[in-house]
Amino acid sequence: MELERFEYDNKIVRKFLIATILWGTVGMLVGLLIALQLVFPQLNFGIPILTYSHLRALHTNAVIFAFVGNGMFMGVYYSLQRVLKARMYSNFLSQVHFWGWQLIIVCAAITIPLGYITSKEYAELEWPIDILIALIWVVFGINMFGTIIKRRERHIFVAVWFYIATVVTVAMLHIVNSLEMPVSFLKSYSVYAGVQDALVQWWYGHNAVAFFLTTPYLGLMYYFMPKAANRPVYSYRLSIIHFWSLIFLYIWAGPHHLLYTALPDWAQSLGTVFSIMLIAPSWGGMVNGLLTLRGAWDKVREDPVLKFMVVAVTAYGMATLEGPLLSLKNVNAISHFTNWTIAHVHVGALGWNGFLTFGILYWIIPKLWGTTLYSKKLANTHFWIGTLGIIFYAVPMYWAGWMEASMAKQFDADGYLKYQNWLEIVTQIMPMYVTRAVGGSIYLAGVVIMIYNLWKTAGKGKFIGDEAAEAAPLTREYTPSPGMHWHHAIERTPVRFALVAFVLVAIGGIVEMVPTFMIKSNIPTISSVKPYTPLELEGRDLYIREGCNTCHSQMVRPFRSETERYGEYSKAGEFVYDHPFLWGSKRTGPDLAREGGKYPNAWQYNHLMDPRTMSPGSIMPMYPWLGENKLDLSLTKKKISVMRELGVPYAKGYESQAEGDLKNQAAGIAKDLNDNGVPVNGDEEIIALIAYLQRLGVDIKQASTVSK
Amino acid sequence: MFQNVLSSIENVGLLPSITFLFFFGFFIVMVFFVLRMDKKSVKKMSEIPLDEPHSMNP
Numbered sequence: 001m002e003l004e005r006f007e008y009d010n011k012i013v014r015k016f017l018i019a020t021i022l023w024g025t026v027g028m029l030v031g032l033l034i035a036l037q038l039v040f041p042q043l044n045f046g047i048p049i050l051t052y053s054h055l056r057a058l059h060t061n062a063v064i065f066a067f068v069g070n071g072m073f074m075g076v077y078y079s080l081q082r083v084l085k086a087r088m089y090s091n092f093l094s095q096v097h098f099w100g101w102q103l104i105i106v107c108a109a110i111t112i113p114l115g116y117i118t119s120k121e122y123a124e125l126e127w128p129i130d131i132l133i134a135l136i137w138v139v140f141g142i143n144m145f146g147t148i149i150k151r152r153e154r155h156i157f158v159a160v161w162f163y164i165a166t167v168v169t170v171a172m173l174h175i176v177n178s179l180e181m182p183v184s185f186l187k188s189y190s191v192y193a194g195v196q197d198a199l200v201q202w203w204y205g206h207n208a209v210a211f212f213l214t215t216p217y218l219g220l221m222y223y224f225m226p227k228a229a230n231r232p233v234y235s236y237r238l239s240i241i242h243f244w245s246l247i248f249l250y251i252w253a254g255p256h257h258l259l260y261t262a263l264p265d266w267a268q269s270l271g272t273v274f275s276i277m278l279i280a281p282s283w284g285g286m287v288n289g290l291l292t293l294r295g296a297w298d299k300v301r302e303d304p305v306l307k308f309m310v311v312a313v314t315a316y317g318m319a320t321l322e323g324p325l326l327s328l329k330n331v332n333a334i335s336h337f338t339n340w341t342i343a344h345v346h347v348g349a350l351g352w353n354g355f356l357t358f359g360i361l362y363w364i365i366p367k368l369w370g371t372t373l374y375s376k377k378l379a380n381t382h383f384w385i386g387t388l389g390i391i392f393y394a395v396p397m398y399w400a401g402w403m404e405a406s407m408a409k410q411f412d413a414d415g416y417l418k419y420q421n422w423l424e425i426v427t428q429i430m431p432m433y434v435t436r437a438v439g440g441s442i443y444l445a446g447v448v449i450m451i452y453n454l455w456k457t458a459g460k461g462k463f464i465g466d467e468a469a470e471a472a473p474l475t476r477e478y479t480p481s482p483g484m485h486w487h488h489a490i491e492r493t494p495v496r497f498a499l500v501a502f503v504l505v506a507i508g509g510i511v512e513m514v515p516t517f518m519i520k521s522n523i524p525t526i527s528s529v530k531p532y533t534p535l536e537l538e539g540r541d542l543y544i545r546e547g548c549n550t551c552h553s554q555m556v557r558p559f560r561s562e563t564e565r566y567g568e569y570s571k572a573g574e575f576v577y578d579h580p581f582l583w584g585s586k587r588t589g590p591d592l593a594r595e596g597g598k599y600p601n602a603w604q605y606n607h608l609m610d611p612r613t614m615s616p617g618s619i620m621p622m623y624p625w626l627g628e629n630k631l632d633l634s635l636t637k638k639k640i641s642v643m644r645e646l647g648v649p650y651a652k653g654y655e656s657q658a659e660g661d662l663k664n665q666a667a668g669i670a671k672d673l674n675d676n677g678v679p680v681n682g683d684e685e686i687i688a689l690i691a692y693l694q695r696l697g698v699d700i701k702q703a704s705t706v707s708k
Numbered sequence: 709m710f711q712n713v714l715s716s717i718e719n720v721g722l723l724p725s726i727t728f729l730f731f732f733g734f735f736i737v738m739v740f741f742v743l744r745m746d747k748k749s750v751k752k753m754s755e756i757p758l759d760e761p762h763s764m765n766p
Contacts, residue, residue, distance in 0.1 A: 083756050155749075157756045226757045236754035237742045244738055248731055273728075469760075511727050 089146025194575025315351025340401025371461025389443025
């Protein structure tokens with residue numbers, strides 16, 4: 001058979017590689033800044049866009065979509081061409097994909113700190129950027145499937161299956177979770193409300209971890225580990241089982257983010273059961289990765305690439321065992337809302353994603369520049385510094401999580417909460433916040449060493465932009481080997497393969513969401529729960545803009561320790577008008593679900609302007625700009641009509657009355673503030689936010705008064 | 709709209725069990741076939757990443 005000559009495109013790999021390192025450094029720097037702000041709240045320098053609640057989403061988005069995203073594309077564009085023995089389908093699409101993705105990142109880096117966000121975690125971006133993401137993702141998909149179709153290798157290697165599942169599932173998750181009704185160019189409301197919104201969000205949020213941070217990186221593991229160790233994967237059969245079980249099970253596990261919340265019980269249990277089952281394929285994958293090194297462990301002592309990969313796969317194993325354990329209700333009762341979760345995700349992000357990316361970078365750059373690594377010694381130094389950084393990060397966060405939970409749940413002999421004041425807990429965990437920031441700095445120092453080493457490596461080689469290769473084309477006639485018919489039927493035709501994968505991942509979502517959406521008894525309505533007034537609605541949007549939900553939950557779980565501290569536990573019917581839901585996922589500060597009426601307006605005002613005047617020792621940022629900015633009323637009417645379209649029962653034509661009602665309510669609050677010595681005009685943003693805070697939980701309190 | 713259609717499904721609680729059985733069946737069938745795979749072709753497939761003899765670069 002005559003061999004065909006072609007060239008691998010290394011230039012696109014280099015582009016994504018540079019983006020990975022650049023955005024990775026930026027994402028980690030932002031993380032370090034906000035970690036330091038938890039110790040020194042003044043480090044926002046009084047600037048809104050540098051404030052913790054504005055930057056936390058930038059940190060998570062930068063690390064997930066900019067660092068790991070570009071890292072994934074780098075590895076995919078390198079390995080896909082080689083296992084399929086074909087150049088990427090279209091140079092043009094590769095360029096559109098690269099520049100489109102960087103444009104999305106830049107848009108995110110501008111809009112998130114400015115507060116143009118939806119509040120849904122890892123899906124904070126507003127609707128025009130959501131559309132751009134969908135388009136660029138389709139470009140990536142076409143480029144990948146085009147390459148698969150013109151391949152010169154009959155069998156599609158298992159790594160590519162993981163890439164296909166990633167493309168298909170992320171598209172589905174992104175589109176379903178981002179369905180929102182625009183109010184203006186940079187403001188929209190989620191079409192789902194309350195419990196349903198929470199379920200869709202955590203179906204998405206969990207699977208963003210599964211199909212953005214895990215499956216593509218498993219694909220990379222299945223390619224780069226055998227390459228680095230120079231031996232085939234331990235068991236190819238196990239990798240097939242790993243793939244199908246993992247993608248099927250993962251999609252179900254979302255509700256484990258909502259244990260003990262107002263989500264229906266059966267959905268919570270389903271999430272737990274599938275999470276526990278996930279241990280099997282996850283560990284199957286980890287074992288498969290580690291055993292690839294059987295008989296080559298002596299190489300691990302020498303080769304920094306393998307060192308990084310071994311720790312990465314081990315971190316994957318640890319995180320995927322811990323995850324299911326955190327999904328048990330009794331464990332989750334302790335871990336949820338605490339820093340334990342922060343420790344858990346950073347074992348995954350710093351260990352699994354970070355270290356696998358570093359391992360690949362150390363391996364791929366000498367290959368692309370046709371040279372050897374500049375300094376093995378520096379790479380080993382990076383490895384040890386990085387490992388130390390992970391430990392210094394994770395251990396204090398675990399400790400903090402356990403301490404928070406045990407202090408928050410402790411009662412004294414008389415049956416009262418031992419630590420009634422939330423600040424007692426916050427001040428106890430300050431040393432852990434300090435150590436965590438130290439751990440993050442150490443990890444980042446390792447990255448700086450890596451950048452120097454890689455820069456020097458590239459400098460001593462010559463970049464090979466188009467790498468010549470040759471392979472025989474595929475023939476039309478083909479007889480599969482015995483016992484292989486069944487899998488060939490789906491695996492040799494990529495489109496059919498993608499369809500099967502799609503059906504598998506769609507089932508989980510449908511079974512969980514359809515009943516929650518369709519059956520009224522799952523969300524019992526509460527007659528005293530009424531829509532927000534226009535002022536409260538504006539205040540709620542400010543709550544979202546300022547990112548209050550980053551540190552404050554609005555979900556009282558049915559534990560005595562929580563009902564004692566906050567009040568009646570939260571019920572599904574309370575959230576029917578909440579587009580989007582604002583339950584939060586972390587309590588750096590106390591829960592706010594029952595905040596209404598707890599403190600006078602003046603207390604809220606002073607606390608927002610400078611939290612430490614009301615709560616000495618608080619680590620909450622100051623929000624003085626809320627007292628200066630005038631409330632923007634230009635969208636109020638539109639907001640009311642969009643909410644009505646989404647099913648919130650505002651009377652027809654209420655828009656014309658809304659502004660008057662808003663001003664009346666604002667005047668009332670302003671008068672109360674003036675009477676208590678706070679000079680305000682009544683048109684400041686802070687008035688709306690206070691109105692919203694004073695409304696939280698009030699409906700349910702009225703309901704219980706009436707029934708008494 | 710579709711709310712009314714789907715809310716009329718009886719025994720919707722069986723859905724999770726059905727799905728579990730579906731997966732379990734899928735899993736068993738998959739393991740059965742994976743174990744029956746031809747040894748030689750499995751070996752060949754697993755060596756795809758290492759099989760780059762035709763790259764023209766050193």
